[in-house]
Amino acid sequence: MGRHICHLLAAEGYRVRVATRDRERAKEQLILLPTVEVVDADVHDPGQLRDFVRDAEAVINLVGVLHDGRGGGSFQAAHVELARKVVAACRECGIRRLLHMSALNANANGPSAYLRTKGEAEAIVRDSGLDVTIFRPSVIFGRDDTFLNLFALLVKLAPVLFLACPNARFQPVFVEDVAQAFVKGLDDLASFGRSYDLCGPRIYTLRELVEFVARTLGRRRLVIGLNDSLSYLQALALELMPVKLMTRDNYYSMKVDSVCHCEFPFGIAPAALEAVAPSWLGSRTPRARYQRFRGRARRDDDSGS
Helix, strand or coil, X not given: CHHHHHHHHHHCCCCEEEEECCHHHHHHHHCCCCCEEEEECCCCCHHHHHHHHCCCCEEEECCCCCCCCCXXXXXXXXXXXXXXXXXXXXXXXXXXXXXXXXXXXXXXXXXXXXXXHHHHHHHHHHCCCCEXXXXXXXXXXXXXXXXXXXXXXXXXXXXXXXXXXXXXXXCCEEHHHHHHHHHXXXXXXXXXXXXXXXXXXXXXXXXXXXXXXXXXXXXXXXXXXXXXXXXXXXXXXXXXXXXXXXXXXXXXXXXXXXXXXXXXXHHCCCCCHHHXXXXXXXXXXXXXXXXXXXXXXXXXXXXXX
């Protein structure tokens, strides 16, 4: 998300300072943007955070985690405590403008710790007295996402997919559309004090999304939807794995449909999943790889002649 926003801000002529825990990796993604500065900073340290935001005209907080971890990777630290620290840093440095990334269905009384802590963070920034705009996207998809790409990996590995919460509903939104909303909202006085739900143009069940990925990859896969009890057990089992593909908290989050009932803001027409996702998912199919191989072979033959 941050990389897309940085590219758009740079194109608009903004000078951007980016805080990161991995400066070299961030530099590789942003090195061609002359107005973007990448800084090593622990944003969970109030002193470093204050020094980082000093002299800025606006602050954009995109920090979030999908699974509850330890230290700065916990829901409480990444969502709630950091929101409080960002507000404090803005006040100390005299910064009025704050754009905050939340999540659709964020609610302090929500069914999952993820949604509850996102809701707590919203309350903190909303009550800060700053010129705040909150963005609440449904699940975000894009070339490097951990959403469609996870399904693509599972489709490639397993001929049969046992799918938890197959009827959970989502309205996926394209990462570039979310980035545009942030950039257009930055200087829009009408957005001060407002929250925007961000969704794509179509609603899908989780089963439909997995089947779409399988079709796009040209793979025939049997998708078996699990009932509620088995979905919970699958989430529990996957939560115990070193790499968490799903947790019980994700299961609880999917109890609430991640869908919108409003227009996309700032006159942006959100891209349809079917219109953009095949451009990267389709490039990973055996047929696409064969076509690339033929293209390379043809170029080699031409250069040899």
